[in-house]
Amino acid sequence: MTKKWMIRETTSGDIAQVLALYPLAFPEEELRPVVLALLEDGLDVLSLAGFDGDALVAHVLFTICETEEWDRTGALLAPLGVIPLLQRLGLGSSLVRAGLERLEKRGIKQVFVLGDPAYYQRFGFSPERQVLAPYPIPEEWADAWQSILLAAQAPLAPGRLSLPEPWMNPVLWKP
Ligand SMILES: CC(C)(COP(=O)(O)OP(=O)(O)OC[C@H]1O[C@@H](n2cnc3c(N)ncnc32)[C@H](O)[C@@H]1OP(=O)(O)O)[C@@H](O)C(=O)NCCC(=O)NCCS
Numbered sequence: 001m002t003k004k005w006m007i008r009e010t011t012s013g014d015i016a017q018v019l020a021l022y023p024l025a026f027p028e029e030e031l032r033p034v035v036l037a038l039l040e041d042g043l044d045v046l047s048l049a050g051f052d053g054d055a056l057v058a059h060v061l062f063t064i065c066e067t068e069e070w071d072r073t074g075a076l077l078a079p080l081g082v083i084p085l086l087q088r089l090g091l092g093s094s095l096v097r098a099g100l101e102r103l104e105k106r107g108i109k110q111v112f113v114l115g116d117p118a119y120y121q122r123f124g125f126s127p128e129r130q131v132l133a134p135y136p137i138p139e140e141w142a143d144a145w146q147s148i149l150l151a152a153q154a155p156l157a158p159g160r161l162s163l164p165e166p167w168m169n170p171v172l173w174k175p
Pocket of ligand 1: 025079088089093094114
């Protein structure tokens with residue numbers, strides 16, 4: 001049975017716990033600088049965390065983005081992490097679903113992710129070919145670049161996704 005976790009948007013008081021989570025969830029990747037920049041630079045993001053009591057045990061970030069400057073109705077889902085002890089208990093899925101619901105309410109049309117299709121297809125993500133990632137994705141990983149349309153909305157105009165500066169680092173775009 002899926003436990004009921006408390007999910008809420010993070011505040012500046014949660015940043016230390018958010019940063020402590022990422023080396024645990026991604027021992028081979030350094031995601032703290034990009035997460036910190038996205039949370040601290042006043043950028044348009046949705047930051048949601050799952051709590052077990054007072055302990056922050058899962059986190060997801062969505063960065064609002066666009067392919068055309070006037071149409072900021074896209075969002076990038078990344079990163080998503082759950083502490084190892086509580087993985088595969090439904091927490092990651094709950095965070096993704098809560099995020100998609102909130103984004104839909106604020107008029108976001110399409111959400112993008114670079115990740116394992118085996119995981120993301122359960123939410124309705126499918127390979128994306130019209131909107132390109134900021135950096136080329138190797139052909140063998142092409143299906144890892146995915147998107148989902150929210151509330152039967154029209155997709156973003158084809159083109160390269162435009163993201164704020166913290167994301168403009170090719171190292172972050174290796175699947
Ligand atoms: C990937 C991750 C966010 C999933 O969250 P979670 O709470 O552990 O997973 P959930 O309980 O929501 O979902 C479990 C399901 O996802 C599958 N799953 C979990 N991690 C997976 C992965 N990396 N790839 C594919 N499937 C995965 C499980 O097999 C399970 O499938 P089932 O429901 O068919 O049995 C979490 O395991 C994690 O933080 N992993 C380490 C960091 C990472 O790889 N993040 C990926 C972000 S792109």
